[in-house]
Amino acid sequence: MWLSWRVAVERALYGEGGFYLRERPSGHFRTSVSASAAFAEAVLALLLEVDAELGSPEQLDLVDIGAGEGVLVGHVLAAAPPYLRERLSITAVDLSPRPGGLPEAITWSATIPSGIVGLAIANEWLDNVPVDIAELTADGPRLVLVDTETGEERLGDPVSEAARRWLERWWPLRRIGARAEIGCSRDAAWAAVLARLARGRAVAIDYAHPVDNRPPCGTLTGYRDGAVVAPIPDGTCDITAHVALDACAEAGARAGAISTALSTQRAMLRALGITGTRPSIELATTDPRGYLRALARATEEAELIDPSGLGGFGWLTQRR
Numbered sequence: 001m002w003l004s005w006r007v008a009v010e011r012a013l014y015g016e017g018g019f020y021l022r023e024r025p026s027g028h029f030r031t032s033v034s035a036s037a038a039f040a041e042a043v044l045a046l047l048l049e050v051d052a053e054l055g056s057p058e059q060l061d062l063v064d065i066g067a068g069e070g071v072l073v074g075h076v077l078a079a080a081p082p083y084l085r086e087r088l089s090i091t092a093v094d095l096s097p098r099p100g101g102l103p104e105a106i107t108w109s110a111t112i113p114s115g116i117v118g119l120a121i122a123n124e125w126l127d128n129v130p131v132d133i134a135e136l137t138a139d140g141p142r143l144v145l146v147d148t149e150t151g152e153e154r155l156g157d158p159v160s161e162a163a164r165r166w167l168e169r170w171w172p173l174r175r176i177g178a179r180a181e182i183g184c185s186r187d188a189a190w191a192a193v194l195a196r197l198a199r200g201r202a203v204a205i206d207y208a209h210p211v212d213n214r215p216p217c218g219t220l221t222g223y224r225d226g227a228v229v230a231p232i233p234d235g236t237c238d239i240t241a242h243v244a245l246d247a248c249a250e251a252g253a254r255a256g257a258i259s260t261a262l263s264t265q266r267a268m269l270r271a272l273g274i275t276g277t278r279p280s281i282e283l284a285t286t287d288p289r290g291y292l293r294a295l296a297r298a299t300e301e302a303e304l305i306d307p308s309g310l311g312g313f314g315w316l317t318q319r320r
Contacts (some may be wrong), residue, residue, distance in 0.1 A: 001148045002145045002146070002156075003145060003146060003148060003233075004132050004145060004146075005131065005133040005144060005145075005146050005220070005233070006131055006132040006133075007130075008130075008148050009130035009131075009239050010130045011148070011235075012233035012234060012239060013235075013238070013239065014095055018235055019235050019236070019237065019238055020095060020096055020128070020238075021095060021097075024068070024069055024096075031068075031123065031124055032123065032205070032265070032304055032313070033068070033071050033072045033075075033123060035300060036297075036300035036301065036303065036304055037079075038274055038297065038300055038301050038304060040071075040072055040075030040076050041075075041079055041274075042268075042269050042272040042273065042274050042304075043072065043121060044076050044080060045273060046119065046121075046203070046272060047062055047080075047084075047118070047119050048084070050200050050201050051084065053200075054117065054199055057087070057117050057199075058087065059087055059089050059117065060084070060088055060089065060118045061090075061091070061113075061116045061118035061120075062076060062089070062090045062091070062119050063091045063093060063112065063113060063116055063118070063119070063121070064090070064093065064121055064122075064123075065112060065120060065121065065125050065193065066094060066123065066124065067092035067093055067094040068094060069099050070094075070098075070102045070108070072121075072123065073090050073106050074102060074103060074106065076090070077090060077103055077106065088105075089118075090105065090106045090107065091107045091108075091109055092108050092109070093109050093110070093112050093113075094108070094110070112192065112193060112196050114196045114198075116196055116197045116198055116200060117199045117200055118199075118200045119200055119201050119202075119203070120193055120197055120201070120202040120203070121202075121205070122190075122193065122202075122205065122206075123205045123206075124205065124206055125204070125206070126189065126206050126245075128240055129186045130239075131181045131183060131184075131241055132144075132159070132163060132182045132184075132185075133179065133180070133181055133182070133218065133220065134163065134173070135155060135178055135179050135180075136179075137155065139158070140158055140164070141158065141180070142156060142157065142158050142159065143157055143159055144179075148232075148233050149232075151230055151231065151232035159182065166182055166183065166184050166187075166247070167180055167182065169247075170211055170246070170247045171244070176214045176216055177214070177215070177216025177217055178216070179216070179218045180214070180218065181218050181219065181220065181241045181242075181244075183243070183247045186244070187247055187248055190248040190251055190316075191251040191252060194251075194255035194257050194318060195255050197256075198320065200320065201317055201318065202257075202319075202320075203315060203317050204243075204248060204314075205313055205314070206243045206245065206313060207219070207240070207242040207314070208242060208244070208245040208313065208314030208316075209242050209243075209244065210245075211244070211246055211247075215242070219240075219242040220239070220241045221240055222239050222240075223237060223238040224236065245262060245314045245316045246262065249262060249316050249318065252316070253318070257318035258319055258320060259318065260316070260317070260318050261315075261316075261317045261318075262314065263317070264312060264313065264314060264315065265305065265310060265311050265314075265315055266306075266312070267315075268317075269301075269305050269311070270305060274301045274304055274305060275305075276298055276299075276301040276302035276305055277301075278294075278295065278298045279291055279294035279298065
C-alpha cells in the first residue's frame with residue numbers, strides 16, 4: 001500500500017497492533033531515562049526550580065509526555081522529598097497500556113491534561129511524531145510516498161501550501177539538499193503542549209538540528225532490538241526522525257510561551273548538577289565500595305552529558 005510517510009508511520013507506530021501499542025521502548029533503544037537514574041534526579045532538580053518560580057503552589061503538576069514505561073516519573077516520585085510529594089500531581093501520557101507495578105499516585109493518560117501548573121516534559125517524544133517527507137523536483141517539492149510492506153519510495157503530489165511555506169522558512173531545499181522532513185505536525189504537537197500549560201515550563205528533549213545545519217538527506221531511521229534497521233513502516237520497528245526544535249520553538253511562542261531557550265543536554269544537565277566528575281582515587285583506599293559506587297555513578301553521568309551521544313540532544317525550554 002502506497003501512503004505518505006506521515007500516514008504510514010502513524011499507522012505503523014500507533015494504529016491497531018502498532019509498534020508502540022505492543023512493544024516496550026527499553027527493548028529496542030537506549031534513552032537518557034534508561035541510561036541512569038541520575039537523569040530523573042536532574043528532572044527533579046528542574047521541578048524544584050519550577051516550584052520555587054511558581055511560589056510553591058498548592059498542587060504542582062509533573063506531566064511526562066511520551067512516558068513509555070513510566071520509568072522517569074516513577075524515579076522522580078521515589079526521589080521527591082516528602083514536602084514536595086504531598087503536593088505533587090504526576091501524569092504519565094502515553095498511548096500504550098498502563099504498565100504493571102506503576103505507583104498508584106501516578107495517573108496514566110492517553111491525552112495531555114489541560115491547565116498544567118508546573119513542569120511538562122517530553123523526552124524523545126517529538127521524534128516519534130510522524131512527518132511528511134518531501135523531495136525537490138524541477139517543479140518544486142513533492143511528497144514522498146512509501147510502500148508500507150517494502151519501504152520502496154516514489155514521488156506523489158506537490159506538497160500543500162502550508163508545507164511549502166514551512167519548507168521555505170525552516171528547510172530551504174535549494175540550499176540544503178533535495179530531501180526534507182516537514183515538521184508541521186511536530187510544530188502543532190508542541191503548540192498543543194504549550195496551550196495546555198497554564199503556568200510553569202514545558203521542556204522538549206530530542207535529537208535535533210538547527211535551520212543552518214539541516215541534514216541534506218534527512219534522518220529517517222528504524223530501530224529494532226537495539227540495532228539500526230531500515231525504516232520500513234510495517235509495524236515491526238520503531239521509526240524516528242530528528243526534530244527541528246527551532247521551528248517547534250516558534251510554534252510554542254505563537255501558542256503563548258513568554259520565553260524560549262534552546263540548549264544542549266550537556267549544558268542543561270551540568271547546570272542541574274550532573275557533571276560526571278570521577279571520585280578521588282584516595283577514596284579507593286579508605287572506602288573501596290564507596291569508591292566503586294561513586295565511579296559507577298560518574299560513568300553514568302558522563303554518558304548523559306557526552307556531547308557526541310546523549311549530551312548532544314537538544315533541549316527546548318519555554319515558559320508561561
